[in-house]
Amino acid sequence: MALRFVEKPSAEVAEEYCASGDFRWNAGMFLCRPGVLLDLLAAGQPHFAAALRGIAADPARMAEVWPTLPRISVDHAVAEPAADAGRVAVVPAAFGWEDIGDxxxxxxxxxxxxxxxxxxxxxxxxxxxxxxxxxxxxxxxxxxxxxxxxxxxxxxxxxxxxxxxxxxxxxxxxxxxxxxxxxxxxx
Incomplete structure (x- = not known):
């Protein structure tokens, strides 16, 4: 179980995490059913989750609704509060991973x-x-x-x-x- 999830800590905090050996790096891979993800989002951002469910129910509304949604990462909107609530587990794995950040x-x-x-x-x-x-x-x-x-x-x-x-x-x-x-x- 993850005790907390910290998205982009400062350089100093990241160095402390690495030095302690008690922290794991988030590769940005989340595994859960879409409904669970939306439920977790709804706990802290109910209007956002409702809008996403509306798009899922009627994809033709995407162009209308999408520009009105908050610009927040899944890490901040879901992972941090879910970890605080004891709803995030960490699963160590050995496989290749590439951050396609640019x-x-x-x-x-x-x-x-x-x-x-x-x-x-x-x-x-x-x-x-x-x-x-x-x-x-x-x-x-x-x-x-x-x-x-x-x-x-x-x-x-x-x-x-x-x-x-x-x-x-x-x-x-x-x-x-x-x-x-x-x-x-x-x-």
Whole structure:
């Protein structure tokens, strides 16, 4: 049984946890029935859980309801309060795990360390010349990349993202700006 769940502790606290040997790292994998997860969410955020159940009952309402939902991680909304209530168990396991936290990690997970462009989608739509990085094209448009190193190109249909793997973590910032400006966004 987990005594508590702490999402993103400060560096100092994380060092204390590691030094003590009494803590386990959360790989972000939760195993439970969806109804249990929603019940746990409802304990602390009843309106949020009700809205999600409404979307499940009528998926056509997704575009209407989703933008009104709180922006909170499952760790903060569910895992922390559930652990405080004695509802989280930790199961040690030995298996490979990759944190796909950015586009560089995604490129590595896709299995290429070779120079050139890695394409997630139809490779016939992507043409590169002296370029490296990751490209995710739309199904109806060609993407050409010339002379760029470690580029990330994501074409979602409503927006086109072009950045570098070094700046890929800034995607959250630009998405927030676009949403604030009322523009379409990169989701």
């Amino acid at each position: 586009f560089a990690s995604l490129r590595t997970l896709l299995g290429t360390d070779e120079p050139g462009l890695t394409v997630l989608g139809d490779p016939a739509l992507v043409h590169g010349l002296d370029s490296t990085g990751l490209v995710v094209p739309r199904a109806d448009r060609v993407v050409a990349v010339v002379g760029l190193e470690d580029v990330v190109v994501i074409d979602t249909g409503d927006a086109l993202l072009v950045t570098t793997t070094a700046r890929a973590q800034d995607v959250k910032t630009i998405v927030a700006r676009l949403e604030h400006a009322g523009e379409r966004h990169l989701t």
